Structure formats: structure tokens, C-alpha cells
Amino acid sequence: MVKNKIRVLLIDDEPFSRDELRHLLLTYPDFNVIGEAQSAEEALEKIIHLEPDALFLDIEMGDKNGLELACTIQKLKKVPFIVFATAYPDFAVKAFRVDALDYVLKPFDEEQIFDAIKRIRKAFSAEGEQNGKRPYSNEGLGKLAVQEDETIHYIDPKEIDYIYRDGNVTKVISHGKEFVTRYLLKDIEEKLADHSFFRTHKGFIVNLKQVEEMTPWFHGAYQLKLLNVKEEIPVSRHYVKKLRLRLEI
Known part of the structure; x- marks a missing residue:
């Protein structure tokens, strides 16, 4: 059993993009997708209620965009780590002004997601040490994630x-x-x-x-x-x- 799982919220108005991200994150047993939101308004409610550790956040969502949401949640007591997941490369500079950990582009690439995962792990571990908590560790998870067709297996x-x-x-x-x-x-x-x-x-x-x-x-x-x-x-x-x-x- 993996302790100190990193709790993630997926925010995107496209169901296919959320499904793709969820599928990619399933290969990381130390990550737990705790919910999804299809708008900034719904996302804000879930962020306040669920208190996720990290967000995969789209930028263009029709109503309030992801950058505006990222600015709004900076006022919260617990601000989740943010990875922008978008089809638009032009917002990268603005994204990092709100302390985003990473910026991944659609269609999602496994290597990009892996890099984002590593940055979240590092930030999560550093935060735990700073707060005097047991730091996150990816050691001892025990199994290697592999794939056969569309099925993900975990091999000892x-x-x-x-x-x-x-x-x-x-x-x-x-x-x-x-x-x-x-x-x-x-x-x-x-x-x-x-x-x-x-x-x-x-x-x-x-x-x-x-x-x-x-x-x-x-x-x-x-x-x-x-x-x-x-x-x-x-x-x-x-x-x-x-x-x-x-x-x-």
C-alpha cells in the first residue's frame, strides 16, 4: 500500500482530455485522481471542498479561464500545485507568473507527463519536510508499471x-x-x-x-x-x- 498518495484534481471542459489524463496518471500508483471539474466555477468548489495536492488545469474553458482560476486560488490557505495542461503554448509565460510547476501541451505526451509528475513529487516532498511531516517517498512502491494493449499491469x-x-x-x-x-x-x-x-x-x-x-x-x-x-x-x-x-x- 502506498502511503502519502498525491491527491490530484483534473480540470478541463473536454471529457476526452480528462479521460486521457486520468488514464496516464493510472500508471503512477502514488497518485490518486480524487475528482474532475469541467469549469472554473465547479473547480473552485471542489478545490475548497476536497483540498487536492495538485491540479492539472486547462486554460481555455469557455467561462472563466484557468489562469484566472489560478490567481483566485492563491488566496486560499492551502494552494495546490498547478500543472497547466492546454493546447495553447502562448500562455506559458503568464502561467509561470502564478507559480505553475509545469506546462504540458495537448495532445499529451507520456514523457511530458512524466516530467510533470517528477516536479509534483519533488514539490510535495519539499512541502512535507517544511511542515514537519513525513516527507513523501517514491521508494518501496514495489512494482513496475507496464502496459499490454490498453491494460496496465504492475509487475513485481x-x-x-x-x-x-x-x-x-x-x-x-x-x-x-x-x-x-x-x-x-x-x-x-x-x-x-x-x-x-x-x-x-x-x-x-x-x-x-x-x-x-x-x-x-x-x-x-x-x-x-x-x-x-x-x-x-x-x-x-x-x-x-x-x-x-x-x-x-
């Missing part, structure tokens, strides 16, 4: 055989099934630092507990055979010595 690291980069996509292999994740390999390597994983190649990360054999390949490089995995995993010659030290008693 122990169930992962290996992870590799295929063009612009990161793929996770678990029990013979292939999943996709939005993370880059360097992000996954950092997340799995406390687990039994090793970067064998610029394009591969391997669960060391699955390694069965290591055989010479060419020019000092090797290949790994994993338990119950047909594919052999390359080991760059630059990683061989360090890998042997990790594998051997």
Missing part, C-alpha cells in the same frame, strides 16, 4: 527476466510475455537499483537471479543464457568484469 521485479530497448520503446519480458513501459532504461536502472538487476549492454538490463550461463561471443563480449528464456542476452565487454563480480560468490 522478481517476476522480470530482462528489459531491453527496441527502437523508441522499452520492453519488459516476464514469464515469456512481453510488455511495454514508458520508462527509459536509465530510469528503470535507477528504480531497480536495490534489486538484483544489472545493465549488461546499452540496450539491456537483466535479472541476475535468472542467469544460468555466460558464454564467450566475440571481441571480448559475452552472451547470457537465462532460465526459461530462449533468447540470449548480449554482454558488452566493458561490463563483463563487473558482471562476473556480481554473479560469483
Whole structure:
């Protein structure tokens, strides 16, 4: 169970945009979408009543725009962190004048949303420390979010055989099934630092507990055979010595 979840309110007059944001945020188990609003007036009521930690806020909504709402809520005792989510790039300067954490453009890009998430986490943690509360931590959440078609799965690291980069996509292999994740390999390597994983190649990360054999390949490089995995995993010659030290008693 994730403690200190970050409570988010989605504000946009377009249902499709709210649905898309909600879907993207579902991949972050430490975030909880507590409500939605389709107008600035409805949003203000929900902000006062629900006291969210963060807002994903559209700018052009027909009545009162998002910038006006952002100015209004600065008077509240608890001001949520603001990420503007809009189709209009021209408002960026004005947005940051109301202390927005980030500014993401429609159609939403997963990397943009990920960057916004990181900024919210950092601000939420800093606020907790300042108020003497237990700071937010994303450590120990336990599972990696991956996707199969439209379904999001959460995989225990122990169930992962290996992870590799295929063009612009990161793929996770678990029990013979292939999943996709939005993370880059360097992000996954950092997340799995406390687990039994090793970067064998610029394009591969391997669960060391699955390694069965290591055989010479060419020019000092090797290949790994994993338990119950047909594919052999390359080991760059630059990683061989360090890998042997990790594998051997």
C-alpha cells in the first residue's frame, strides 16, 4: 500500500482530455485522481471542498479561464500545485507568473507527463519536510508499471527476466510475455537499483537471479543464457568484469 498518495484534481471542459489524463496518471500508483471539474466555477468548489495536492488545469474553458482560476486560488490557505495542461503554448509565460510547476501541451505526451509528475513529487516532498511531516517517498512502491494493449499491469521485479530497448520503446519480458513501459532504461536502472538487476549492454538490463550461463561471443563480449528464456542476452565487454563480480560468490 502506498502511503502519502498525491491527491490530484483534473480540470478541463473536454471529457476526452480528462479521460486521457486520468488514464496516464493510472500508471503512477502514488497518485490518486480524487475528482474532475469541467469549469472554473465547479473547480473552485471542489478545490475548497476536497483540498487536492495538485491540479492539472486547462486554460481555455469557455467561462472563466484557468489562469484566472489560478490567481483566485492563491488566496486560499492551502494552494495546490498547478500543472497547466492546454493546447495553447502562448500562455506559458503568464502561467509561470502564478507559480505553475509545469506546462504540458495537448495532445499529451507520456514523457511530458512524466516530467510533470517528477516536479509534483519533488514539490510535495519539499512541502512535507517544511511542515514537519513525513516527507513523501517514491521508494518501496514495489512494482513496475507496464502496459499490454490498453491494460496496465504492475509487475513485481522478481517476476522480470530482462528489459531491453527496441527502437523508441522499452520492453519488459516476464514469464515469456512481453510488455511495454514508458520508462527509459536509465530510469528503470535507477528504480531497480536495490534489486538484483544489472545493465549488461546499452540496450539491456537483466535479472541476475535468472542467469544460468555466460558464454564467450566475440571481441571480448559475452552472451547470457537465462532460465526459461530462449533468447540470449548480449554482454558488452566493458561490463563483463563487473558482471562476473556480481554473479560469483
